[in-house]
Amino acid sequence: MSRVMLNAVRKVYSNGFEAVKPCSFRIEDGEFLVLVGPSGCGKSTLLRMVAGLEPITSGTLSIGDRVVNDVDPAERDIAMVFQNYALYPHMTVRRNIGYGLKNRKIPGHQIAARVDEAARMLNLVEHLDRKPAQLSGGQRQRVAMGRAIVRDPALFLFDEPLSNLDAKLRNQMRIEIKALQRRLGVTSIYVTHDQVEAMTMADRIVVLNGGVIEQIGTPAEIYHAPASTFVASFMGAPPMNLMTAEVADHGLHLGDGAAVMAAPNGYRGPVTMGIRPEDVRIGTGSARFDVTLVEELGAHRLLHGQIAGQTFTAHVLKDVAITPGTYPIDLPGPALALFHPETGARL
Ligand code: ATP
Known part of the structure; x- marks a missing residue:
């Protein structure tokens, strides 16, 4: 079970700024949850707290049956995909995808098998011996996805993974990521400021504004029954x-x-x-x-x-x-x- 539960999770930065006011919600096993909101609303802070990259000021965070507030990022069984892909430029695609497994002391033949399987899923087979500089933006994004997949994590975290791609590629990649997530059934939290991405990819959306949850609901609920004028004007182009x-x-x-x-x-x-x-x-x-x-x-x-x-x-x-x-x-x-x-x- 990789249900994620946030109970009154709050973040106050060292300068006293409360970036996330007490937030409670849960992400069901296998669910694709999108955190959306304007710049500065606290969505990355919330994601980074789930990842363990940012200490939680108060409240409790559980992944599966475990409270993980004080658990190291490496021990949380999560894989994160970033906007800048974070690929190693001097390594081939094969080594980039398998890198995290090598650190975990998994035998070489198992790493090779997992990398091959991920490459097949992501249409990267013929690019395995290339370096990141020899790939298109979309292919680099797929390598970053591959690195997350091979780890077989309990939870995927995505931080604006498509924002460096042009509009057409972004549309294509959002369909690919969503289809892959469905197929793998991995619980996922996806951060974006793009309301179209939120509407099209999410099982449920959390709309954040100024560190406060404005509404949680399915894309249809958020669109057709907005809980506030903020949600009404943030979701939909042109807005309500x-x-x-x-x-x-x-x-x-x-x-x-x-x-x-x-x-x-x-x-x-x-x-x-x-x-x-x-x-x-x-x-x-x-x-x-x-x-x-x-x-x-x-x-x-x-x-x-x-x-x-x-x-x-x-x-x-x-x-x-x-x-x-x-x-x-x-x-x-x-x-x-x-x-x-x-x-x-x-x-
Ligand atoms: P963006 O889409 O621009 O990345 P965001 O919704 O992800 O925005 P966060 O990065 O979570 O927003 O930041 C939320 C708020 O917390 C912002 O007002 C930001 O300035 C502030 N903040 C972020 N990091 C720190 C920090 N280390 N110290 C103090 N304030 C911070």
């Missing part, structure tokens, strides 16, 4: 539209305008109203959308403009032909998310 609104008995008003829809049940008063750009319908409805810019994206179009004087973006399919102008727009009730106007928490 967030507008100042007021819920009165007779309807929901955007700014000072007329009611655009019936009031939802419950809450009355000022709100931040959220709706995803693809959840609107153009050409019908009681709100008016002043479209000022149309962005052509091939399969779809993004319409930018204002509703009731507030910035708004809509996502429509390519067959909806729209030019700048004013259009009726429907903001369907079931697609709306209401947030507290000050705290940003979901109402």
Whole structure:
């Protein structure tokens, strides 16, 4: 069992800065968990605490049945894949992949067999005798993966492993890494600031902001039911539209305008109203959308403009032909998310 449990894990750096506020969650055996958030939110600090590269200030961390707070990184049975690959330039691919095993005093023929198997899985067989400088970025990334795989660890830790690759290769590698993880069934924690990577790779996502967990959930939960305006605007490109609104008995008003829809049940008063750009319908409805810019994206179009004087973006399919102008727009009730106007928490 390689379940990982964090119980009130906290990090205060020696300068007194609290980079991670007490965090509790668990990663199930075989799960692919993605930690995502903007620069400085504490995701690398959290990962480094799991790896044992950074002491835990308070709380407990368990891997499997063991509390590992005071266990050396080498004894935690983890393999880490970094952004810069950390390959040895003077060694061949074969030696780079097998290096960690040699340190563990595993017999030579076993190392050779494991390296060959990993190379087959990663399509590196014909590159085994090359040095890292003779490889492409994607191949180097695969060598780093190979080094993690041969160790047969209880836990994979990934720290932004794709951020040095170009966009196309990044898309390809994220599919490869995800498929490999599925196949090997190794519990994995993956850090990224890229919300597309988080959405596409994760079984569950942890969204971090300022050292605090904003939300934990499946990609669908995070996308369709964001717990806060932070999550709503961080996940999704373009992000959820967030507008100042007021819920009165007779309807929901955007700014000072007329009611655009019936009031939802419950809450009355000022709100931040959220709706995803693809959840609107153009050409019908009681709100008016002043479209000022149309962005052509091939399969779809993004319409930018204002509703009731507030910035708004809509996502429509390519067959909806729209030019700048004013259009009726429907903001369907079931697609709306209401947030507290000050705290940003979901109402
Ligand atoms: P990035 O995506 O930029 O790497 P991150 O979310 O991984 O960001 P961390 O590297 O975990 O963020 O850093 C979290 C916060 O802790 C940041 O504000 C950072 O400046 C601070 N921090 C990191 N290392 C130290 C340190 N050794 N001493 C003091 N503060 C630190």
